[in-house]
Amino acid sequence: MNSISLLLVNFRRKRVRKILTICSFAMALFLFGLLAIIYDAFYLPIEIAGADRLVVQNKISLIMPLPYSYREKLKQVDGIDLVSFGSWFGGVYQDERNFFVQFAVDTETWNLMFPEFIVPPEQWKAFVEDRQGCIVGQKLADRYGWKIGDRIPLKGTIFQGVWEFNLTGIFQAKRPSDDTSQFWFQYKYLDEQSDLMNGYVGWYYVHVDDPDRAEEISKRIDEMFANSPFETVTETEKAWTAAFIKQFGNIKVLLLAVGGVVFFTLILITGSNMAMSIRERTPEIGIMKTLGFSGTRILFMVLAESLVIAMTGGGIGLIMARLFVMRGDPTGGFLPAFYLSSRNIMLGLAITVLIGLAAGIIPAIQSMRLKIVEALRRV
């Protein structure tokens, strides 16, 4: 026997209570995992958005288009080294529940504008050469089991009719947080087949050579198109993404409130369980102290026990969250970056340790300070 086996022996007492405490930890950390995933799905795009990319959109609304002719004008602005554009398509694949984003993109510049998405050169070449070509992210291809060469029909909602596409490529992402559930096809195909576009695009992306000049360049772009029929609002991709997410309300406060309540409740549950467990063992702790176990050693034993319970439950909860994520995005594409990051796993473990310590510290200090004579009287 050693200190660890002594800890494990104590861990086996009152099994039902221990299992229930571990389960409450597991459920709380599972919930933490889900909240962290949802938080990241909303806010990680802001963090990872390019600081050197600006979004130029119609001043009235994102759904209002901008003239194709702006492209050349934007290229002339000092500090801009690349201009690309995209348009929202809004098609339906088989069923309206099968939501995923579809962009009509500029084949000359789109891949240069978004180097975080990796498309094999031969696949990009095939895409450029096929007017009906399309490229999808790996997650989307996996979701519907698409393979290169497949014919994919989309029913237009804004652009009427059934649109047929040939899958010419599948892109990967450099970071797990990048959205690989997108569907790209040629803007030219949309422009040629629909009277609605007729020389317009949805919005522009511009790449600036110096991120420090982003604000100045944004201002210059908007001034350039001021008092025209298509005035613009230009902001960094980061600010643009943040504004887009803000439309859903203050998700951050909601998630923090739910998480806070859950963890506070967990501290109360675990703390009271630990206190109960230690109170029941007061005579034994008295005996151990009588035999020569120091107060500090007893303190660490109680804390270790609390930590083992916390880490076991927390670990199970985080594994459950990880497994849940592996089943894919349950929102049908609403939260494309649906994954539990290593950072959040580490954060979850840190929270677990903190709660384990917080729950165990009071009983541990009480045990440390316990007077032997008092403890022996309770036998």
Place this chain on the structure above:
Amino acid sequence: MVQVNGEAKTDALIQVRNLHKTYFRGNESIEVLKDLNLDINRGEFVAFMGPSGSGKTTLLNLLGGLDLPTSGSIIVDNDEITKISAKRLTDWRARHVGFIFQLYNLIPVLTAFQNVELPLLLTRLSRSQRREHVEAALYIVGLEDRMHHFPRQLSGGQEQRTAIARAIVSDPTFLLCDEPTGDLDRTNANEILDLLNRLSEEFDKTILMVTHDPVAACNAHTTLHLEKGILMESSKTECK
């Protein structure tokens, strides 16, 4: 030899001088031990008797370093335990005192072997050395065939023998027994008393035992009476 008059005996293992213990409850103070003096030589088997509340267990707790006196001193093997820090007192207790309680006080989730091994976790002994010590202690108390039993699988007498094995496993300077036969029937009580006698005779252990049982007290070399906090030596002839 045991003396209660407080005359200096520098060779005594345990020297108690002018010991006072007062408990305070609110405004009320209860003087449990009054100016107590005691000298106990190595190898003595001393029984403390007296009515409930006379201070027997308090004295035992003070001698074992479990509690501190209000005034006075206790010197054990040249260590003045009433003056050392709490941390050093804990270490001293682990090295010098073996405790035996009325209700055995075994840890229910540990086997007899593990219960006896518990004090040795505080030593630098290797696993195999610990095993040797534990097996030897369990052999002395006659429980070598029950070492993997949990306390709930043992009889009261066997539990107390396990507790004795735990008390002697680290070869302490002296044993403190608080009513060791108080929860046992006569047969089992006699077995425990025989065992304590063996420890005294064969292993020359110094044993201090609190008891209400006159038969148990008769096994000791000396019986001391505590009455209202004052210690008196009783005649051995009372046993005959």
